[in-house]
Amino acid sequence: MAILPFLHRVAPKTLPFRPGSSLALLFLLLRRPLSDAADDPPFSPKPPGRAPRPRRSKARKEPPGSSRGGDPERPAGPDLPFDFRYSYSETRAAVEPIGFREPPRFSPFGPGRIDRTWTGTSAPAREAPDPEKAAGERERVLGAPLSEEEVAELVERYRHSDCNRQINLGKGGVTHNMLDDIHNHWKKAEAVRIKCLGVPTLDMDNVCFHLEDKSGGKIIYRNINILLLYRGRHYDPKQRPVIPLMLWKPYPPIYLKLVKNVAEGLTFEETKEMRNRGLNSPPLTKLTRNGVYVNVVEKVREAFKTEEVVRLDCKHVGTSDYKLIGVKLRDLVPCVPILFKDEQIILWRGKRDTESTSTSHRTLN
Template identity: 75%
Template sequence: MLLPRKLLQWRRPTQTAQFLAGRFLRSSPSFSDSDDDPPFTRIPKRPPRAPSTPPPPPPKPKASVGKIRPDEPAHSDLPFDFRYSYSETDPAWRPIGFREPIRFSPFGPGRLDRPWDGTAAARVGEGDGGGERSREEVLGKPLSEEEVAALVEKYRHSDCSRQINLGKGGVTHNMLDDIHNHWKRAEAVRIKCLGVPTLDMDNICFHLEDKTGGKVIYRNINVIILYRGRNYDPQRRPTIPLMLWKPLAPIYPRLVPNVAEGLTFEETKELRNRGLNSPPLTKLTRNGVYVNVVDKVREAFKTVEVVRLDCSHVGTSDCKKIGVKLRDLVPCVPILFKDEQIILWRGKVHQEHSVSAQCSSTPQ
């Protein structure tokens, strides 16, 4: 049985409690309806204090980008046609096609006053014929042996800061500008040659002297020191417009025919098989130094008819370039490029020369 809950008697607040509550309300600040917003943060009455750090300056306007097509095309008085490579191409080679439209000049649209024909930018007008005399004036008095020795000792070391690396492109057009840039602060520049161009170092020296106007004062294996001349003035250096990109190589006729000239198909096949089964004369490495390869091939052709060169890891493109240079320098006939192997045949012309030499040396 539930008993009735006893109700507690309500007590009236005492006079002391009412006095304390009234005193607290009188001391607290009065809030109006406009600035009392319980659900949100109270709006401050004073404005925010200014930051101590100054505001960042306004951004500068962007510099105007240079025009792709200048108002006037550049002009150069250099007395030769502009090509991508001077030492690795021959003006006598006639391409049978192009891999890109010839209207796209590697110098940029409207940036050169020489028309581009796919392989070269021919000079406009005739030369004045004084290029050789001006080169002699720039070179000045020949260097003495002591001066040459001092320059060689200064620039021949591998840690020389005035060095240009010459690769498989050979003497390229933009390299001419690099050489003149070094000549601003140095009397000579060290050129280190690697790859296919080292097969013919004489050709490299000729084009360096012919295109820059300098003089080769030192040559050791694949290292060349090019001297600028006594009277060289950097302020009067020639204008060399730069190529903006490397043009695609044209399409040339096939290097190796199915049947070698002067032979039948069976004889050509037999020579190719004999070359593949023969030991390699030498092994070429990628970006190596091939200075002695021509002499080795000429010496080998005195005893054998077919020579094999092992070009593993050299690359198909470099193999064909090596074959073209050996064809002209030895001379010989490339009859096969397969699996980075080059098979060279000395040809019937070599045999005829050797037979005639033996006949002339034999006493009657």
């Protein structure tokens, strides 16, 4: 220990114990006054010299679109010309929910981070968007159309599966936080590869529309479920829009019941007979979890030319996903879902053929 040499320099007569013992060490520490602590070698002050610099506290980096320091009096005012939603491609603004699973006052953007009010399904813009202004700004950023050689070069660079500029699009579709991911890739890459899987692949046109509309880019390549989104000739990462991030996924609201006890246009006995016929019929196709459903809509349309009821086997899809598939098919085919049971979807083509036949008879007469 550093204090032992100091004990040997003390006269042995001043110590009641042997200098090298532990009792002598304890006796010396209790005997010495506090004012002499500066002369004690283990507690001696540092030699004179340049004073150390005070450590700087690192400023906490706020996420884009957040108010500085979390001050609710200074919320961010994002200038994006559309209402903020969790998913843009998988929700319909025209359909109003009948209830909420969480209070609408809890905004998924956090308290005081944006100057918009959360309604439970969206955060509407304070001012009505100007479509002409948004279209003009988008055309300015895109610039002149790409030539065939430029498109071929970008496609060859980003279309492969080992591309490190890829975003996976799942059952949530085009989500709000995905827009921030796209702009982060556009900082160092002219295009981003988007791989689509699951329910959104039923309507790829809808996915492409919302990607272009919400990000401001342009789809330059589309092959089944693979997309390339180009940022534009005059894109400036320093002038990217402010995109406040959602801190959590909001609970989906409650909507009206999709399948009614009695299908519209049928009696109770006819609806029951249709359901039994659909359950006993062979499946039109078998769907897998997170699969590619690009051709399902066309298959159902072709089947309805000869069949009145169609069954889809969704045994490995999942309960939440196969109900979303039924909603999509109802609007895209269109058709009437009459049963969701044992992970099977039973679709009825409706009264379209009867109505078209009666219309044709009227025109002939």
